[in-house]
Amino acid sequence: MDPREAALRKAYDHAVRWLASLPDRRVPARADAEAIVRALGPDLPDGPGAPAEVVDLLATACEPGLTAFPGGRFFGFVVGGTEPAALATDWLVSAWDQNCVMRAASPAYAAVEDIAGAWLLDLLGLPRGGSVGFTTGATTANFTCLAAGRDEVLRRAGWDVARDGLQGGPGVRVLAGASRHMAVDLALRYLGLGSPEPVAADDQGRMEAGALRRALAGGGSGPVIVVLQAGDIHSGAFDPFTESVRAAREAGAWVHVDGAFGLWAAVSPRHAHLMAGCAGADSWATDAHKTLNVPYDCGLAIVRDPSALRAAMGERGDYLIQHEHGDPIDKVPELSRRGRAFTVWAALRSLGRSGVADLVERLCRHAASFAAGIAAVEGATVLNDVVFTQVCAEFGDDERTDRVLARLLDDGTAWISGSTWHGRRVMRISVSNWSTTDDDVRRTLDAIRRAAGTPAQGP
Known part of the structure; x- marks a missing residue:
């Protein structure tokens, strides 16, 4: 048997056994990292090994140290499982091994990203003309959206951050709820914007719209970004979007929504009311590997104005074959990436509109x-x-x-x-x-x- 085929068959056998064990297995891992190191062996071999044997060693040694994240009784973090069509498609993604940056390089990926992006905008009730980037997760999605927001509000103030950087430019105020997720702070730190000004929240973590309005009124007329939240990590609560977006708009702010798991409330007739007014924002970040249940890793950065996203994330290079209508490279930070849109398309196509709801x-x-x-x-x-x-x-x-x-x-x-x-x-x-x-x-x-x-x- 061809060594590659033998390795794939061995991986398939181990994967099927792992998945079959999930309903009844102990959810926490049974072995610690030190035990796994001993089982694998810490020393690099002097020579090559048969691929199937390598796969077998890895799977056998690691199995006791795996946590049953994909099983039905893991509730420790906001960690989705893997919907069957998305899991199978992810195997294809690895086999196809596409570098999904340009239409010319992988027309198949570009087509699937276009379709999946349009489906997502429709399902989530967001502006049809928006741009959807497929990132590693919600932290990078927040980073991507906030980069677009930072550059845009500075552009409105007459400052070109792409050309001149942040040094010497106008300061950007960022206001976020006191109960925000740490991923927002991390993204802002990466962007050189520092810690946000906290806006008072109620006992469920919802930003108080009146407090936001007062904070905006008391901060002058410089560039402003307001970060709202769809789904508090403790309570699941949603900010009052209608009032908050209106207040931010009146102040000329860019409005971003961190909705790592909560943005998906929009697809449910019973819960869509939680998202009322959210579509009035400028950008939205969420995870597909949470509520939608596609494999790790997959986040979604959604920006109302494609030109703002392209200005922040777009790359240019003499050797790149870039398309007049834009490329995946224009939407996210990574030049090298796997085909995340394939698995999102598979999950959505498998579930359909009613299935997602x-x-x-x-x-x-x-x-x-x-x-x-x-x-x-x-x-x-x-x-x-x-x-x-x-x-x-x-x-x-x-x-x-x-x-x-x-x-x-x-x-x-x-x-x-x-x-x-x-x-x-x-x-x-x-x-x-x-x-x-x-x-x-x-x-x-x-x-x-x-x-x-x-x-x-x-x-």
Whole structure:
């Protein structure tokens, strides 16, 4: 057998066994990194090895150290699974090995990116003429959108940042909610904009529109960016977009929305009201490897004005074969990248419009079931209004909450992580996986009751 084919068959066998193990396996890893190093062997061999044997060694040695992220009982972070069509397509992406930067180099990729981008704008209710870039994740998507915003507001102020840099130019004010995600701060730091001015938020993490209006009124007339949020990482809450966008527009600000998982509320008839007014922004960042459940890695940077995105991200080179209508290279920072749009197209084509809506509503229904089940545990309190896919709870005091979390991870039935919210230790549940079932929720709730010292309930 051809060595490449033998290696692919070996990888397929291991992948199928891994996926088949997910419904019943312990969710946390069974081995630590040191054990995996010993199993793999730390020394580089002097000579080559058969590809199939290398694949077999890697898969066998690493399996005990894998966390069941793709399974239905991982709720520790906002981590989606992998929808079947997207998973299979991702294997093709690796086999095709396209460098997806130019239409001339990979017409197939460019066509799929165009189609998938148009589908996304339609599903998310965003401006049809917008531009969609496929990034590594929401952090890079935020970076990309905010780069477009930074350059545009400076351009309006008469400063060409692409030519002259930031040194000596007008200062850019950035206002963001006090409960924003750290990815926003990271992107702003990369862009040389420093920490944003925090705008007061309510107890669910929603920016207070009145506070934003007051902050905008008190800051002069220089370039401004306002960052709003679709889906607080603890509560799942959404900023009041209609009022906030209006206030930002009146101040001449660029409006960006960080919607890593929450932007997908727009596809659900039951939850679209959470996104009212969001389409009035200038840019939006989200993850496809969260709520949409495509493989890692895939973020989406969406900008209303394609020329603003192209001005910030576009590349020019004598050896590049660039198309008059633009190329994927004009939308994201990376010159070398894998074909992320292929997997997004596959997920959307497989699910269809109703399937994406059903996926989002199923995740939200599971979150509501978790909230109801935890509320019935003695001494437990659900602390957030469960409006989307996030649930935060405590178990009487910080010490008991941490004990419950530790026992739960030791139990292994599910993975749920802790956090600190409003100065209190909490159990934070993020429901993000397409494969989570009612039975997964029931089994996880039983494990939570055991960890809390409460008898399990009947089916």
